[in-house]
Amino acid sequence: MLRTTQSRISLSSLHFRHSTPRAHCYRRAYATSYTSLSSRYETYYGGSIKTFYNSTLTGLSPAENEFREAVWEFSARVVKPKSEVIEREGGDSETHEYKTLIEVHKEMAEMGLHGVTVPTEDLTSSLGLGLSYTHHLLGMEAISYSSASLALSYGAHSNLCVNQLSRWGSDDQRAQWIPGLLDGTYIGALAMSETGAGSDVLGSMMTVAKKVDDGYVLNGNKFWITNGPKADVFVVYARDVVEPGAKQTYTTFLVPRTTPGFSTGKPLDKFGMRGSPTCELIFEDVFLPSTSVLGDPASLQGKGAKILMSGLDLERLVLSGGPLGIMQAAYDTAVDYVHQREQFGVRVGTIGSMQAKLAEMYTKVNTARTFVYAVARAVDYHNAEAQKQGLGPKDKGYTYPPFQRRDCAAAIMYATDKAIEVAMECMQCLGGNGYINDYPAARYLADARLYAVGAGTQEVRRWLIGREVNSDFE
Numbered sequence: 001m002l003r004t005t006q007s008r009i010s011l012s013s014l015h016f017r018h019s020t021p022r023a024h025c026y027r028r029a030y031a032t033s034y035t036s037l038s039s040r041y042e043t044y045y046g047g048s049i050k051t052f053y054n055s056t057l058t059g060l061s062p063a064e065n066e067f068r069e070a071v072w073e074f075s076a077r078v079v080k081p082k083s084e085v086i087e088r089e090g091g092d093s094e095t096h097e098y099k100t101l102i103e104v105h106k107e108m109a110e111m112g113l114h115g116v117t118v119p120t121e122d123l124t125s126s127l128g129l130g131l132s133y134t135h136h137l138l139g140m141e142a143i144s145y146s147s148a149s150l151a152l153s154y155g156a157h158s159n160l161c162v163n164q165l166s167r168w169g170s171d172d173q174r175a176q177w178i179p180g181l182l183d184g185t186y187i188g189a190l191a192m193s194e195t196g197a198g199s200d201v202l203g204s205m206m207t208v209a210k211k212v213d214d215g216y217v218l219n220g221n222k223f224w225i226t227n228g229p230k231a232d233v234f235v236v237y238a239r240d241v242v243e244p245g246a247k248q249t250y251t252t253f254l255v256p257r258t259t260p261g262f263s264t265g266k267p268l269d270k271f272g273m274r275g276s277p278t279c280e281l282i283f284e285d286v287f288l289p290s291t292s293v294l295g296d297p298a299s300l301q302g303k304g305a306k307i308l309m310s311g312l313d314l315e316r317l318v319l320s321g322g323p324l325g326i327m328q329a330a331y332d333t334a335v336d337y338v339h340q341r342e343q344f345g346v347r348v349g350t351i352g353s354m355q356a357k358l359a360e361m362y363t364k365v366n367t368a369r370t371f372v373y374a375v376a377r378a379v380d381y382h383n384a385e386a387q388k389q390g391l392g393p394k395d396k397g398y399t400y401p402p403f404q405r406r407d408c409a410a411a412i413m414y415a416t417d418k419a420i421e422v423a424m425e426c427m428q429c430l431g432g433n434g435y436i437n438d439y440p441a442a443r444y445l446a447d448a449r450l451y452a453v454g455a456g457t458q459e460v461r462r463w464l465i466g467r468e469v470n471s472d473f474e
Ligand SMILES: Cc1cc2nc3c(=O)[nH]c(=O)nc-3n(C[C@H](O)[C@H](O)[C@H](O)COP(=O)(O)OP(=O)(O)OC[C@H]3O[C@@H](n4cnc5c(N)ncnc54)[C@H](O)[C@@H]3O)c2cc1C
Pocket: 156, 189, 190, 191, 192, 193, 195, 196, 197, 198, 199, 200, 223, 224, 225, 226, 227, 270, 273, 278, 450, 453, 454, 455, 456, 457, 458, 459, 460, 463
């Protein structure tokens, strides 16, 4: 156990911006962590979170474990106590205030969590942590454990928007937006889906960008956009107007909320993830100067499909932390309950068929986690190799990890299937209480279900993985 009541640590010591020089401070803490494993669980912030997380299986490095334990501490201390109010405020159809969600976003910013993958050496993004996708995934998992809604909003901000901007944006765009997105001044979002363009997002896209003098005019709608009601800036994909018979191209734009002609619809009332803000975006003759094209307009105008697809791979990887965190919470809730609840004079967890459920859940949580972490590690390794050669995604000669597309899709597909199964079993373990909203089991299921459609559906992921496997035989 690393973070007990006795070892509460201050917010300032949770900052990662200078984590490397301070790494030695945590060594003694690791020793404590490993020797206490006989207790089989980790306790954060005096028991706000007590989790049966099996850290012996994950293969994380000491630095990754340091980060993991600090984000779990943050999750226990800051997020968990506010998770109910985040749900309530988001689900309130009268106000849809999201006040607490925005406050916690700012606390995450203070900790540096919005720029986990933003390079530190980049003069336009000095608030970045310059860490890996594994770290980002660990952050997503820890926040999802306490509030899946907040984590979804966090993922849309820090990965879908910030990471795309950091990877593809021009120097000026990064200088303009990244500091505010990292320090909590701005919230970001990404818009690809439309009412008529979901799985076939490019082929059916109807939001059009028409080239005019000095810029573009955007018309169309985007739907189901996470953070839409609150975001200050949007990464938006649009279909280019091309000559008849010419190849269809797409361009990515940065659209500030204040742009004339841009508006948002009413927040959508959702089955789960009720604390996370979602809405429609409306573009009516929105004029955007050429400098709004994400990246250098000379080279990235018309390259929206490539930007979208490479971003989607990393989105699937980082968002896999969502189902991992939810299923860990469901597992912990179930195990705790069946060892308190007694029927027939015994704890129900010791009854054979219930014990088998625990075995299934335990195995699902740990197989999903170890696979997702392995994919993250492979992507990080490849990125680090590219960096050594001075190559980024915009450079000629940059290649993607060989199995990135299929593995990122498989990571979120598998984690989502297992999270839904574990959430269902958690409900069952709680008997009647599993069905009562005073207990969290039903919410785990509703929240986990989002990951069966968000970032591409389970069917599309299976289709994509199968197509890639078959392509090996062409
Ligand atoms: C809460 C929430 C938040 C979201 N946030 C964002 C966001 O921030 N930004 C954003 O751009 N989008 C966002 N989305 C949209 C999400 O990405 C889409 O809903 C998703 O891609 C599916 O598209 P669709 O809903 O149009 O389903 P459809 O494409 O209409 O699919 C309907 C059904 O048909 C199946 N299907 C379709 N095509 C195939 C195929 N080729 N093979 C097999 N089955 C197929 C699907 O799997 C599904 O079961 C969000 C959605 C939700 C619910």
